[in-house]
Amino acid sequence: MIIFQKTLRNSISCTGVGVHSGNVVNMTLKPAAAGTGIVFRRLDVAPEVSEIPALYNTVSELVMCTTIANAANVKVATIEHLMAAFSGSGIDNAIVELDGPEVPVMDGSAAPFIFLIECADIIEQELPRQYIKVLKEIEARDGDAAAILSPGDNVSIAFEIAFDNQRIGRQSCSFNMRNGTFKNELSRARTFGFLGELEQLKSMGLAKGGSLENAIVLSGEEVLNEEGLRYQDEFVRHKALDAVGDLYLAGAPIIGQFHGYRSGHALNNKLLHAFLSDENAWCYTSEAPVRASNVGGAYWPEQKAAAPITA
């Protein structure tokens, strides 16, 4: 089965705070031609150096967030949750315009970006979507943390975390990415941090925009956010959301199984480098996964045609 590439029907804008700079950023998501991929464009620099493709090999820094840079060292930080939203909505091609060096953090999850994409609407394009199919298992390790890609007929994401903090503790989750899975199960999970760390970062001039508005903040084992958690296991779901965004830097959806154990942006990126540099580990295919026909996307025409479920 062939699935065609998708982009946004309309442009859509939002304004928010950059979590690291603390500055207000204006962002516009725009349609892009088939074959473009996801490209970030800085409006506050010279046009000839303004574009940065969102790819695993344009990643320049992985401390706290994922930052990409071009040859002129023009950067965009904190792209991971927006990348996850593009992946989860089945968007292959888009231009992301920003008037600053950082994607707005919004509420610390991918849900506001999913909302923007839904408002802009999605259209099918003329070229078939290319997938990257995993042919053999590849693993990246760092101490007792691991990130693994292995062959499979669908797109699946499994994640496990283990924290000494009792409020988080051990959590695991596993999802077969199908229609609506990302939106329903992962998109609302927020990033999290500890109050002590946040205060330390702020004293170093980092995380200036970090607050209870855009993260779950723990003080010891207490969640400080008045509204509590959005999912009982919101912590591990956020790590799975991050992995979805990190893996989309491969430049195409990956057919196979991802398993992260205490992994993060840096290890996920190391995995992509090891995976994509091994020519026996993968191949391109335009044959969509067998069952997850609309991998990660909530907008597939056949879904609309499905018969309503009656009791």
Ligand SMILES: [Zn+2]
């Ligand atoms: Zn995150």
